[in-house]
Amino acid sequence: MKGVSIIGVGLTKFGEHWNAGFRELISEAAGKAITDAHVDGQDVQAIFGGCMASGRLLGQEHIGALIADQLGMNPVASTRLEAACASGGVALRAGIMAVASGAYDVVAVGGAEKMTEVSTEEASTALGGAGDQEWELFNGATFPALYALMARRHMQEYGTSEEQMAACAVKNHANAVNNEFARYRKAVTIADVMKSGYIASPLKLLDCSPITDGAATVILCSSEKAKKYCDTPVEIIASGQASDTLALAQRTTLTEMKATKEAARQAYTQAKIQAKDVDFAEVHDCFTIAEVMATEDLGFFEKGKGGPAAAAGETALNAKVSINASGGLKAKGHPVGATGIAQAVEATLQLQQRAGKRQVSNAEIGLTHNVGGSGATCVVHVYKRL
Amino acid sequence: MKNATPLIWRNSAARYNLAGNHCETCGKDYFPERVVCPTCRRRGKLSAKQMPTDGKIYSFTHVHAAPAGFEHETPYYIAIVELENGVHLLTQLVDSPAEKVKIGTNVKMCFRRIFEDGKEGLIAYGFKFKVV
Numbered sequence A: 001m002k003g004v005s006i007i008g009v010g011l012t013k014f015g016e017h018w019n020a021g022f023r024e025l026i027s028e029a030a031g032k033a034i035t036d037a038h039v040d041g042q043d044v045q046a047i048f049g050g051c052m053a054s055g056r057l058l059g060q061e062h063i064g065a066l067i068a069d070q071l072g073m074n075p076v077a078s079t080r081l082e083a084a085c086a087s088g089g090v091a092l093r094a095g096i097m098a099v100a101s102g103a104y105d106v107v108a109v110g111g112a113e114k115m116t117e118v119s120t121e122e123a124s125t126a127l128g129g130a131g132d133q134e135w136e137l138f139n140g141a142t143f144p145a146l147y148a149l150m151a152r153r154h155m156q157e158y159g160t161s162e163e164q165m166a167a168c169a170v171k172n173h174a175n176a177v178n179n180e181f182a183r184y185r186k187a188v189t190i191a192d193v194m195k196s197g198y199i200a201s202p203l204k205l206l207d208c209s210p211i212t213d214g215a216a217t218v219i220l221c222s223s224e225k226a227k228k229y230c231d232t233p234v235e236i237i238a239s240g241q242a243s244d245t246l247a248l249a250q251r252t253t254l255t256e257m258k259a260t261k262e263a264a265r266q267a268y269t270q271a272k273i274q275a276k277d278v279d280f281a282e283v284h285d286c287f288t289i290a291e292v293m294a295t296e297d298l299g300f301f302e303k304g305k306g307g308p309a310a311a312a313g314e315t316a317l318n319a320k321v322s323i324n325a326s327g328g329l330k331a332k333g334h335p336v337g338a339t340g341i342a343q344a345v346e347a348t349l350q351l352q353q354r355a356g357k358r359q360v361s362n363a364e365i366g367l368t369h370n371v372g373g374s375g376a377t378c379v380v381h382v383y384k385r386l
Numbered sequence B: 001m002k003n004a005t006p007l008i009w010r011n012s013a014a015r016y017n018l019a020g021n022h023c024e025t026c027g028k029d030y031f032p033e034r035v036v037c038p039t040c041r042r043r044g045k046l047s048a049k050q051m052p053t054d055g056k057i058y059s060f061t062h063v064h065a066a067p068a069g070f071e072h073e074t075p076y077y078i079a080i081v082e083l084e085n086g087v088h089l090l091t092q093l094v095d096s097p098a099e100k101v102k103i104g105t106n107v108k109m110c111f112r113r114i115f116e117d118g119k120e121g122l123i124a125y126g127f128k129f130k131v132v
C-alpha cells in the first residue's frame, strides 16, 4: 500500500446558509481545497463525497454526479458514500484506499450537508434514519434520546454528572471562539448549559450539536508525489473503521462504543503508536456524553474517568490532550456529511501550524474520530507531517 | 413514517405480543427476531419463541423534543427494558409515576397506540411498558 497525504484543504463557514444551497457549499469548499493544494482541476482523477440525507432533506440523490458536474470535472469518476454522520469519514477512507492501492495519484474527498432548508422536526426525522427505524425510532426514540440512554447508564455505572458532561460543551464553545469557520463563536458557562432545558434527560439543549449547513474538502495525493504540489503535506498514517449493531438496545453495553475501540485499535496498530502519543484529537461530540465516551474508548482516559477529566480541564487546548480544538461538533456545528472531512481539515491545519489562536503547541500526531448514528459505524484516522 | 401499513402488519405478532425467536445452536433469544443468528451465522438454527412480558428498566430518558408523529405526547419516557430472559428492547414507558422511573424498577408490557400514520393513515399499535 502506498502512503497517502493531504495536500490541500477547504471549508465553508458552518452555519445557516440562507444564500447558499448544496451546490454552492460543495463548490466553495472544493474550490478552496484545489487552490490550497496547488493542483489543476485536471490533476484530480476521482472524487468521493460523503453525504447522509440529501434525499430526505433536499429531495436530491445522485450526489456524486452532482459534485463532478458542479465542479466542472466531468467525466471523472465521482461516488457518494453514506454512513449516517460518519459519511465524511468513510468517504475519506475510500479516497485513501483509492490512492493507497495505486489506482489514482490525486483524488478529491468532500463532505456536505444542507440541513436548514427544512424544519427542525423534518431534519430530526431525517437524522433518525441513522438509527433503527423499525424498532427504535418507530417507538418514539430520537437521536438525543438514544444518547441520553447512554448518558444515564454512564452516570449510573461511573458516577458521571451532568456538570461533567456540560464541561465538554463549555470547553468546545471556548475553542470555537477562535475558529472563524465555527457556527457558535460564543463562550458559555456550566450554568448556561445546566439551565438550557432538557431535550431528552439528562441531555439539555447545550449538550447537543446543532443542525447546520456546511461543506469540507481535502485533496489527497500519494505521499511519493505530495511534495510536487505542497511544501507541507500531512500524511494519513492510519485508517480504522468498525461496525456495531444498528439498534442501541442490542448492544451489550451502553457505556462504551465497541466500534470506536475496534477502529482505534486498528489505527493505533497501523500507526505504531499508543493513545498517549496523540497530541490532539477531533472527536465526534454530537452530544457531550459522546465526547466523554470517545475520550475513554480512544484510550486517553480510563473507562469512567472521561467526565472527571473534562471537568478538570484535561481536554482543554494544550492540556493533557487537546480535544476538539476546532470547537467540535458542539460549537463548530454538525452538517453531518461534512463533519468527518471537516475533522481532517482541522487535523491538517493544526499539523501545518495554520490554526491561529486555537493552535495546539508542538502538534506532532493528530487523530480524528467520526461516528455514524449511535455508534454503528466508527472511523478513526491518524495524521502526521510527511 | 409514510405508508407504514405493510411494515406494521408484517411485524404485528412482534409488535402486539413480543413474538421473537431463539437459536437452538447457541441458546440465545432474539427480539426482534433475526433471520441469521449473529453468533452462529450459518450454523445457527432459529425457531419462534415468545418473549417474557416482564422485565426491568435498564436505562431511561424523558423526551421533551419529539419527532413527527409523537408531538402530542411530550414529555414521554423512552427506556431500554431488560426482559426476564436478558433480551433488551427499546420502548416507551407509560402510566408510570416519575418517582418510580429508575434503573432497576420492575416493568411489564402493555398494549397501546404508538402513532398515527398521518391524518388518514393507519393507527399503529404495539407494546409499551409500565411500572409494576
Ligand SMILES: [Zn+2]
Binding pocket: B023, B024, B025, B026, B027, B028, B037, B038, B039, B040, B041, B044, B045
Ligand atoms: Zn446461535
